[in-house]
Amino acid sequence: MRGFRDVFGADADNLTQLEASARKIFKLYSVAELRIPTVELKELFVKATGDTTDIVQKEMYAFEDAGGRLLALRPEGTPGVARAYIENNFAQTSPVQRFFYIGNMFRAERPQAGRYREFEQIGAEFLGAAAPATDAEAILLLKDIITDFGVKNYSVKINSLGCAKCRPAYRQQLIEFFSAQKDNLCDKCLSRLQKNPLRVLDCKIDGEKFKNSVPKQQLCGACANHFTEVKNLLEGKINFEADPMLVRGLDYYTGTVFEFLAGASAQNAIAGGGRYDTLIKSMGGADAAAIGWAMGAERVCAARGQNTAAQDKKVFVVCMDQAGNKMAFNLMQTLRAAGIITEGGLFDKNLKTQMKQADRSRANFAIIIGGDEVKNNTAVLKNLQSGEQKTLPITEVATSI
Numbered sequence: 001m002r003g004f005r006d007v008f009g010a011d012a013d014n015l016t017q018l019e020a021s022a023r024k025i026f027k028l029y030s031v032a033e034l035r036i037p038t039v040e041l042k043e044l045f046v047k048a049t050g051d052t053t054d055i056v057q058k059e060m061y062a063f064e065d066a067g068g069r070l071l072a073l074r075p076e077g078t079p080g081v082a083r084a085y086i087e088n089n090f091a092q093t094s095p096v097q098r099f100f101y102i103g104n105m106f107r108a109e110r111p112q113a114g115r116y117r118e119f120e121q122i123g124a125e126f127l128g129a130a131a132p133a134t135d136a137e138a139i140l141l142l143k144d145i146i147t148d149f150g151v152k153n154y155s156v157k158i159n160s161l162g163c164a165k166c167r168p169a170y171r172q173q174l175i176e177f178f179s180a181q182k183d184n185l186c187d188k189c190l191s192r193l194q195k196n197p198l199r200v201l202d203c204k205i206d207g208e209k210f211k212n213s214v215p216k217q218q219l220c221g222a223c224a225n226h227f228t229e230v231k232n233l234l235e236g237k238i239n240f241e242a243d244p245m246l247v248r249g250l251d252y253y254t255g256t257v258f259e260f261l262a263g264a265s266a267q268n269a270i271a272g273g274g275r276y277d278t279l280i281k282s283m284g285g286a287d288a289a290a291i292g293w294a295m296g297a298e299r300v301c302a303a304r305g306q307n308t309a310a311q312d313k314k315v316f317v318v319c320m321d322q323a324g325n326k327m328a329f330n331l332m333q334t335l336r337a338a339g340i341i342t343e344g345g346l347f348d349k350n351l352k353t354q355m356k357q358a359d360r361s362r363a364n365f366a367i368i369i370g371g372d373e374v375k376n377n378t379a380v381l382k383n384l385q386s387g388e389q390k391t392l393p394i395t396e397v398a399t400s401i
């Protein structure tokens with residue numbers, strides 16, 4: 001099906017490695033896993049993600065179940081995390097929470113390179129924390145994960161969207177500015193103009209066109225101080241650019257927003273996030289400030305490319321004599337118990353086929369057991385790169401790899 005894929009080989013390995021880097025760094029930052037459901041009430045995303053967003057208007061896989069409930073496959077993780085925070089009474093029991101999630105998201109977008117209909121996001125959400133230090137921590141957490149994974153070339157943009165105090169005036173200013181430019185706006189921006197004028201800044205066509213002339217946001221004192229403090233904390237720890245045109249596509253953002261970009265294509269956003277200080281309250285929860293981000297796992301993998309780090313050694317066990325099958329099988333288990341990656345067991349096939357499979361499996365060594373070896377309780381250890389081989393007592397194989 002278009003936009004849905006089977007993931008295997010190097011692609012699957014890369015995703016697993018990224019998840020491992022993420023879990024390692026999440027632990028260092030004391031961020032705990034939250035497993036949220038794949039399916040939620042459609043209403044959750046309409047309210048939280050926002051009914052003016054492309055995600056909700058055009059891209060959501062929504063359906064009615066047999067019980068007549070309107071459900072949706074999650075297009076993003078933040079609404080589910082916010083719902084979980086409310087439903088599990090965290091605001092009352094333990095208001096400061098640091099969660100991460102790893103899971104597949106679903107959006108009916110036009111499939112193309114780096115854009116799938118089912119894709120993986122790794123996300124973090126810090127709830128019940130309003131200080132600028134939390135914003136800086138969230139951004140550095142993201143940086144540390146992609147650095148640990150091995151992404152080298154990326155850039156970071158940050159901005160502040162202001163709060164309920166300073167944003168409405170800017171919104172109005174933008175509506176007035178763009179209304180005077182109606183003839184110069186693309187169709188999408190014309191329809192965004194009244195409902196979500198900030199999104200015009202985000203438009204690849206109009207954002208670029210009005211980059212220099214559009215009025216820039218004047219933050220209120222509190223927002224300006226907060227943003228300055230975030231930038232101060234980040235200074236020297238990460239290269240970033242403050243970009244007043246960065247608005248992000250979702251409705252719930254307030255204050256700090258940020259994006260990590262790699263490469264030059266339109267699908268170059270590898271991760272993004274921001275504050276959403278009013279979302280939880282607007283969903284019927286407590287007045288809890290929060291900030292979060294999500295990275296597109298496939299795009300982060302593409303930004304790194306193949307893993308060049310040394311791989312663990314791997315062994316392929318070959319047996320050419322029925323009488324040696326048990327001995328070879330036992331050796332496979334002994335090697336695994338010694339922490340060595342081991343494949344083999346195709347003992348019903350001839351030597352040539354087993355050796356061919358050893359090459360295909362990218363093993364470093366083949367261990368070959370034939371009639372002589374069975375008799376002498378030995379094995380032949382063959383280095384598949386150099387072709388060198390030697391015969392060893394079976395008990396010494398594991399320590400000779």
Ligand code: AMP
Binds near residue numbers: 116
């Ligand atoms: P968003 O939730 O829209 O802020 O997206 C966060 C990140 O998820 C983006 O920066 C992308 O890396 C990734 N992403 C979003 N949509 C897709 C998609 N359709 N396919 C693959 N990755 C995506």
